[in-house]
Amino acid sequence: MDEASKKTLDHALNKLSEWKSSFGAWEQDPTLTVSEEKTAEVFGRLAQRLACNFPFHHPVYAGQMLKPPHPLTWAAYAMAMSINPNNHALDGGPPSSEMEKEAVAELAQFFGYGNEFLGHLTASGTIANLEALWVARESHPNKKIAFSENSHYTHHRMCGVLRVEGVKIPVLENSAFDLDAINPKEIGTVVVTLGTTGLGEVEPLNEILPWAKKHGIRIHIDAAYGGFFRVLKDSGLIDGTNWHLMEQADSIVVDPHKHGLQPYGCGCVLFKDPAVGKFYKHDSPYTYFTSEDLHLGEISLECSRAGAAAVALWATLQMFPLKEKEGFGPVLKKCLQAARNMYDLIGSSQKLKAFKKPVLDILGYFPSEVKTTSEISAKSKEVFDAGMREQSFYLSLYKIPADTFHRLHPEYKTDTEQVTILRSVFMKPEQEGFVSKLLERIERYC
Template identity: 35%
Template sequence: MLSRKNLEILVAAQKRLYCTFPELPSFEQRWDFETDGVIQALLTRLGDNDPYFHPRYAGHMSGYVCDVAVMSYFLAMQFNPNNHSYDGGRATTKMEVECLDSMARMLDWNHYQGHLTSGGTIGNLEALWIHREMGANTVICSKGAHFTHKRAANILDLKYLEVDVTKDGSLCSIALSGLLAALEATDVPVVVCTLGTTLNGAIDPLDEIFSLKAEHDFKVHVDAAYGGYFYLIRARLAGRNRKAFDFLPAADSIVIDPHKHGLQGFGCGALLLRGVSESTSQAIYTHDSPYTYFDRRGISIGEKTLECSRPGAAAAALWATMQCLPLEEEGEFSRVLLSCHTAAVKMSELLFAVDDVRLIVREPALDIVVFYIECADISAATRQLYEQLKASGFYVAMADCDISSETGVFREVSCIRLTLMKKEHLAMVDELADQIIRLSKCIADEYRSQYQAL
């Protein structure tokens, strides 16, 4: 939520904004309705949310939007630039190009094509569409991949195949090897590798996937919507995960979502493509548009995007954020990512030491921790813990997992899911862990008493 200090800066900036075009007659919108009552009603209705912006919220992948992004979006939105054509948003088009250039430099890519999207769903769809247009007809994903890939394959009329996952939720390279060997001669695959699954942040073994290319010919698309920025701190990750990130620059296409760990509001994703020639790209994206692209002094990004109208304000917000927090391995932005990872590792260590708590994965790959209470009714205990944590001022999420507990093997059992993606989470890990441990013990004791009573 915008700090009071930055609110004052924003008010001063708004006053400057009024003077942007001094050669034009003064203009302010005039309407016959009063806004105050509606805004008050809006504020009341916004209260019907969880506090996603607050460090006490550690549920879904909902980080806060950093102040500079909020301020920049608000200011740029009033121009309402459209980054489809250079005519429609010159300033924000240049900002978008600078943002993508920075992301490409992070990956050591000297030559690339790319642009912002509305999020991972569209970015992944567009990547698979590009691969289809270049000859691919089969999509291979792990069972832990986001469901958007199956939807995209259906939309694009591509064959869709799934690969089993390992115990930590990452793609099993042995199973992938067997599947590749069994493909039909007419199958032209693109393998989707996830760096940061939605369930628990698992990292597919990208290094092992690339080793299979010596025997099998396929393209590699990396869905790094959640985990892409962790490339900056790959040296601080566990060995197998570091190896996976080391191979990220070798991917043919990559999706990264600034609206996750990039501190942006939802509606800001990014797609980067490598190895697509200018002529091929031109042939894929070619279209007739006699009513736009008239200003040829700059790039019209929309000439090579699946989406047409895209908010220039999103580019402005991301650009301003990256001015303050550049993508540097030793910079403040990387330290934020490291603090999130450290928070998850610490939380896992604290919970692992508790008799009644079971972790789905012992060591978090990124910053997500999933666990359950070992008892006669795990799902009911999860719901009870969820509500009790909420009542005590901590907001978490639930997720359905397949587990092997002391009482048997169960499918789609409800577990608690913590996403520790705010830099402030590290400072509150002990407090949250204490609450979880205390409440979990009480809930487990309650179920033991019920069992003994029988």
Template identity: 30%
Template sequence: MDERGLPAEDVRKLLSQAQSKDLSYSGGRILGSMCTSPHSLGREVFTQFLETNLGDAGLFEGTKGLESEAVEMIAGLLGLAGTSGLLTTGGTEANILALWAARNKGRGKKVVAPETVHFSVDKACNLLGLRLVKTAVDSRKCADLGELESRIDHDTCAVVGVAGTTEYGTVDDITGLAKIALEKELYLHVDAAFGGFVLPFLQELGYPVHFEIPASGVDSITLDPHKMGLVPIPCGCIIFTDPETQGFIETEAPYLTLKRQHTVVGTRSGAAAAAAYAVFKHLGREGYRGVVKQCMENTIKLYRGVVKLGLAVRTPTINVLAIDCGPEVYDALGKMGWRLSQTREGEMRIIVMPHVSEKVVREFLRDLESVAGDFHV
């Protein structure tokens, strides 16, 4: 740090220089991210509530109330009532909280999950001293329930299912997993970090997707408002179907205004909670249906265009596509300015977020056709 500070205008210039190296969602060329430009109202409200700290929520009772209402609205998306929950920094923290509760509530130190589970579950198990066993998936890239059940033993404390996998957007059989969890008396966590703000609206729009949280058997669910929820980063959420479960991750904080905490982080942004509340209230279910409808229509257009080019592509469940086109095509598209990602098996992975317009889809298909022709794919 310099001894003397710079004028604000000089600092702004330095920041502009740094930001000029960043990509922007508004450009439409980011196709490999599950985040997007936040809603304008969310940006405004986030700034308004910048100084609030839910880590000491007794000082910010109004903002704490907004968090509670936001969590209740999220639970309502899943058809749940009588739950508890918290807003978190994102899906990673939410998954850590879920497995922390499972470990403290359960009897063993083993977690069983399909191999398509998000890497944050690896993190959580490492942090918590748990052993993660990953099981094979079926041809649709969904959890193979028979294989998963066969790996459960006396040392298992939890099972994890995914509703909207990061790589393929596929949805595990949550009802089937819940039956296994009930029979084996195990904790079941559902990671719907991405799918949680997509699947309920796809069902309302009439798409053939099956997703429900059964009345019993599921202990916690992760959803991320800062993905398809259009809330500014950082904003995740953990829902506990039985409020008593939250007590298993309780830590005393004797010198704060509220004497107990239930998150990994201590200081916790109230700005994200206020922004989530604002965007939820402003858009409503109708607004989110419109967002999801647009994303899925563009996903289907992209899918049909890829099929027309003769490339192997998985039929999308939600707004995620996996295209088998080879590394040469992937690299060439990157050189053309497209920011893509890959699955562990090397497929090109595209997430059709709200910033990916129909025009962007047409431009990408044009470039994909050109590059695929060059490499005779």
């Protein structure tokens, strides 16, 4: 955190302390007191332990989907956590509950749902998708839920949790869904991913929507990773076709703790039809109502939820509007450009080759001075290990079916069922100007 952010947080915490003191003087119970010596010792060890993390904050880290929260965002989170509100019921945190409603309404408007919708924050995108699939099951009992073979693995897992049959839809060479491979009469909901967590691919919502409508099938959009890229739908930087159609889906999930600048513990699920709230109906002897409106605990599978997550998201959206030329737009443009810059640089490399052109900000690539898929996998792992060992760069590995790899790169002999390649996620705008240094470091070990 820079000095300006620290000053802002200190000033805000002082204001909050004044509010706390307004209720009268009191002293902390002595059982909760920890000596200065013990505090210093524990926090000294804590700092040492945390320093063993990878440098997620630095542009040299281009591995997994780990984007540091904005300093002012976690300052807002820290402020709220000093009170620790619970956004289950309105009286568990009246201000944070209102901020959640405002932030979620802003996301609903952003995705084209307007004022009539149902939605709330969750602990993660996984839980948000679980709720969406649960409503899918309740909306079409005894029907299957379908998702592509490129979708996040949790969809299959959650179908198991919900005891509903999940069906994987094959993906054709042109990235279209092989809809002829499934029986529409058996399907209640199709999951479409806008921004896969593998290589950031945008699935063809424009092709699936008319098919689904024809057969009375619901559409759920998993935009956990890619959702915020909708801000660029009219920019010309991305193909806006599918992003413009999001409002036609029955439900949408987005993960603000990915590209939304939030700390972990912040997902969001939205439903186009508020009537699905009937599935959440419950009666608890200790839940009562301080308002005639539905409280957040009535429309969530989770009960206790951190009000601080809502406060942080609300504050972020005040500072970073969901606009193309202000707020989130300029940030995401740089993330896109970082992946494209890396792709262009690799195009001139003698040691690396890109797997395919990036759609969003995720790029796959592999050592090119080998002849077989087994050698590509071995060399990719060698480069991956070397970067971490030398603390020079941090990448991730990604497995691809060998036949898929061979279609794009037939010059390499296929001698394995899968190919392991290198993968970079360029989630930080600072990486736009850093990728040339990153490539230089990677090539040293190729």
